[in-house]
Amino acid sequence: MTARTARISRRLTLLLTGGIVLLWLLGAAFSVLVMQEEIDEVFDSALEETAQWLLPLATDAVEGRPASSPGLLGEPDNDDEYLTFQLRSRDGTVLLRSHDAPGAPYTGTLDLGYSESQHHHVYTIASGNYFLQVAEPLWHRQEALMESAGALLLPLAGLVPVSILVILWSVRQGLTPMRLLQGAIGARDGGNLNPIEDTGWPEEIGGTVQAVNRLLLRLRAALEAERVFAATSAHELRTPVATALAQTQRLLAELESGLTQEEAQARGRRIEATLHRLGALVEKLLHLSRAEAGIGLSETENNLLPVLRLVIEELAMQPEAARQLSLAIAEGASLRARMDIDAFSIVVRNLVENALAYGDPDTPVEIAVPDDRTISVRNDCAAIPPEILSQLTQRFVRGNRAGEGPDGSGLGLAIAETILRQTGGRLELLSPVLGQDGGFEARIRLSA
Template identity: 40%
Template structure:
């Protein structure tokens, strides 16, 4: 089954940590924004109160000097340093005279306008003449009642200014967060990648293990949580190794112990056949016995090969690639000399000199003998078995005959599984090759029909190179 990167532990932790940090960060920012909103409102309101009472003495002095003031009098602009009258602007607050957002009206106890700031409207505010705050549609107003109610200073601030200041403050807070989120994600990926290296190392070691390699996993640098898993896996592999060792030992010992009795029985049967005259009634049964003993002898030999394939590593003794051409040539010639029934072999030796891989010569010979014998047994009699070397590390063995169904093709490397075309084999040949390929990091691929053909079967052994 292929690896799904979206279901890796690193991806899951990155998504969840990013989501968790983002949610708490957003919640904290919203809380901070709400707190900032209330604090800024208090600060703005305090500014209105402070302005009203600080301006009170100055306004009192100004009104004394100007005989009590009039509705048309405008307090000098801080930006221009002069008194503005009707000839200087319309008093609607649109003039660009600086960043003075506060405006005020000075009224007497009866509500008559005595004085206004340069940026205030001509009409008095609708706020009542009582001490305290009042909200109009566009203004926040504070009324300060002075001189026993004979004078009222109403200081106003545009609500738009407050909203703008609040928005700028919120953006100043959220913008760095938005910029930091990608940085946090990248940092999480880097940190998690480094922290999960022990897990990936253990995973890779487990994936590389096969039936022929059940050695304990290394856990020198593994964290405590991973070390516990490694220990459990090592215990499981030790149990598997013991069980497989018992099975291999039983198979090998049984096959070995049977070789001598089978050989003796076969020799006695063949001697009996030599002594029986032609046409004797028992001769047919003796021939059948001889064939059965031969099949039993071949089966015991295959069982020994299987036990050896599953118990040994199968790599080259030097640990490096070695020349396999002479071995393949020797196997082909040996099968030809043996006179196996239907032993028609077409061997393309053009690339034989380039064949090399990191595999033991005996293990390679066992693989090739089984592949060739399998092709001879199950192939069509009218076509020879083709053997080719490709790319210096791939050996292809193809034969004719009826194609194998996809369901059967997937099961051919199973022990004692034979093609439905013929059933006189042991069903162990491809299982032996698969076991050796697995232990030597090689790959056995089966095709039916053959590539570029409508029938037949091809086994492709891709050898591992160091």
């Protein structure tokens, strides 16, 4: 968990720093574009104003001096001049120029207004037979633009490392509640499943704390249920095992004392019945284990009606189902649901076996499919009190048998209810049956 927190810190730091740098670069690029337009406007205006100011001066200077080679205006100095000029005649001859201006004409033609040569931005203005060209080196504007862009980008050199440190510190401070929650969760184990104090946490973590507390409560309830289940299972298994062992030991002792064949066969049948009961209990425990493992839900929708028919046919062939099993399916009814076929067969088998075990042996068990989402299993018996009916889906809770025979395992209804709950369905228990004074009905409601 520590390594994950460190990776989150670094990732957030890099993302936030990168975002700041990117926004700064985008802002600087936009500013450079704006400055380029402004610099062009300012320098073009300077060229135009300089030309208008120099034209009469240069014209007077040329007219007041004898015609000869091109003259120079002004005193030479060691400073670089950004603006230079040439006064030219109509035929293009250079009559007068500044000290830093080239001797050759700036341009081959004398077009009025702004133009550009290989090395200069040029502005041309005319008066009579004279043309004045004021020029600015191309590199001058580029240099001004680069200096302005550098002034915008230079702070990044100091901003990036400072931003990394500030953001890293801020992120680590912001993740402090997560580290505290990590420690609180780490302190929980099998001996300490107490809820985490849910006050004082930031709003973003409060929901996580509540979810963890709900998980801890469910885990504690599950562990407690497992402890009870293990203890009860051991007790339930110990009784038939001890009974079978005692009867076997008695059989051996009586065989030595001259037990008759009929008595030995009767004793053997009692041992066989006890072992059958033990096997049935083990099978129920395996069913419950599979149910709790979450076998109920299927990824695809299955047709469960053939499965229902097959389970009823198999149960009808067993000796304990000697009385008739009645299956009634409404016309057009279909049972399609996202439920595992094996899980569905376990649910139906347990409900029908429960009805056979606790129902009146002289009355058939009625299985009905009244619609596409409902299966009901009814048996005749005395009405079950509401306080007992509400507990029948708990493990190892048994009702009163209507006939002779050993008690059931007390797991059938619990298994059916667990599987149906996993699939989004539900198990409804009714007693007495609607319209009767007695009876018991287990009703399956499949999920839509």
